[in-house]
Amino acid sequence: ETSLPSIPTFSQSLDSCFGNNGIQLCSLTELLGLPGSGKTQLCMQLCASVQIPKILGGLNAEALFVDTNTNFTAGRFKEIVCASLLKCQRLLDSPTDIKDDEALKRLHYINAFGLEKFCATMYTMPKVVEEHPNIKLIAIDSITFPFKEGISPSQRTGLLFRQMAELQRLALEKQIAVVVTNEMSTRVGLSTGSVVGSLGDAWAHRCNARVLLSSEGRERRAVCLKSNCGPNAVGQFKITEEGIRD
Ligand code: ATP
Numbered sequence: 001e002t003s004l005p006s007i008p009t010f011s012q013s014l015d016s017c018f019g020n021n022g023i024q025l026c027s028l029t030e031l032l033g034l035p036g037s038g039k040t041q042l043c044m045q046l047c048a049s050v051q052i053p054k055i056l057g058g059l060n061a062e063a064l065f066v067d068t069n070t071n072f073t074a075g076r077f078k079e080i081v082c083a084s085l086l087k088c089q090r091l092l093d094s095p096t097d098i099k100d101d102e103a104l105k106r107l108h109y110i111n112a113f114g115l116e117k118f119c120a121t122m123y124t125m126p127k128v129v130e131e132h133p134n135i136k137l138i139a140i141d142s143i144t145f146p147f148k149e150g151i152s153p154s155q156r157t158g159l160l161f162r163q164m165a166e167l168q169r170l171a172l173e174k175q176i177a178v179v180v181t182n183e184m185s186t187r188v189g190l191s192t193g194s195v196v197g198s199l200g201d202a203w204a205h206r207c208n209a210r211v212l213l214s215s216e217g218r219e220r221r222a223v224c225l226k227s228n229c230g231p232n233a234v235g236q237f238k239i240t241e242e243g244i245r246d
Contacts, residue, residue, distance in 0.1 A: 003020070004026060005021075005057070005059060006018070006019065006021040006024050007025075007050050007137060008021055008022040009049065009237070009244050010049060011246045012246055013236050013246055014042075014236075014237045015235075016235060017222045017224045017227070017233045017234070018209055018211060018224070018227060019227050022049070023046060023177045023209075024177060024208065025136065025175050025176060025177045026172050026176070026177075027172075027177065027209060028168050028178045028179075028180065028206070028207050029177065029178065029207065029208065029209040029210070029211070030180050030181075030182055030209070031043070031179060031182070032181075032225070033213035034184050034214065035183060037214055038213050038215065038220055038237075038239055039141065039213060040071040041076075041080075041243070042213070043065065043141050043179060043181065044072070044076060044080050045080055045244040046063070046139060046177075046179060047107050047137060048077070048081035048243065051081065051106055052084075052088050053088065053092075056088050056091060059136050061134050061135065062106040062107070062108065062134045063106070063107050063135065063137040063139065064107075064125075064132075064138045064139070065107060065109050065141070066112050066118075066121055066125075066139065066140045066141070067112065068112050068140070068142055068143070069145045070113060071141055072141065074104065077104070078100055078104060079241065080242065080243035081103045081107075082100060082103065083241070083243055084242065084243055085103065087242070106134075108128065108132060108135065110128075112146070114146065115147065115151060119146075122163050125166075129174055133174075135174075135176065136177065137176065137177045137178075138167070138171075138176055138177070138178045138179070140179070140180045141180075141181045142181040143163075143164075143181065143182060144160075144182045145183065147159075147160060161203075164203075164207075207226065208226075208227075209224070209226055209227040210226040211225065211227075212225055219236070220236065220239065221237075222234070222235040222237065
């Protein structure tokens with residue numbers, strides 16, 4: 001059995017939810033959760049984690065962040081990437097300068113607000129990945145937001161499924177980890193509330209791993225709904241100034 005490298009979340013408890021050492025390459029992971037549950041923060045953490053040097057078992061790679069809901073802030077990403085690389089360097093016991101600019105350059109940010117812009121982004125994504133072969137993570141935050149308006153339910157289903165299939169193909173072909181977020185509404189639950197809720201099992205099959213994030217006060221939890229290692233793992237994590245931590 002070969003094990004591909006994975007992208008750590010910087011929380012061991014959370015890592016174990018996704019399989020073994022974090023988010024898997026060659027696979028499509030869905031992060032589900034209510035607003036504020038930490039989906040965007042986790043995506044930003046993963047975009048930082050993917051930069052970890054090879055000498056520390058990292059991928060020394062780049063990330064593509066597709067922002068459909070203008071949740072991303074460069075300031076917050078800089079905070080997370082600097083703290084996370086610094087933490088790695090301390091482990092290496094060779095504190096060198098963190099080059100903020102270098103770290104920021106290794107994140108390819110696309111603002112894809114609105115359905116048209118989102119579809120255009122999805123269309124050009126294989127080309128972007130081709131042009132930047134060191135991209136090992138694609139984060140789409142969120143994949144469902146563009147579909148909230150301006151499209152009929154049946155059109156939405158067809159389009160979303162084609163795009164998910166394309167993402168899965170890209171993940172496999174280029175050995176990339178694809179992470180998509182899916183926000184649930186506060187009023188309704190997992191099965192009926194979200195854009196994909198009504199798609200049910202067919203949607204779940206499209207994802208290689210699905211993790212539900214939630215928070216109660218300062219307690220943050222992750223429940224694995226599906227993964228290579230089977231479902232039902234539960235993890236705990238914190239969101240700190242430095243990013244995602246145990
Ligand atoms: P939405 O569906 O609205 O996009 P989300 O699931 O993406 O929500 P995030 O934006 O990832 O949620 O998480 C927001 C949470 O992250 C808040 O609870 C906030 O307290 C926490 N947070 C953000 N920045 C920091 C920080 N610098 N230090 C500590 N916690 C932070």
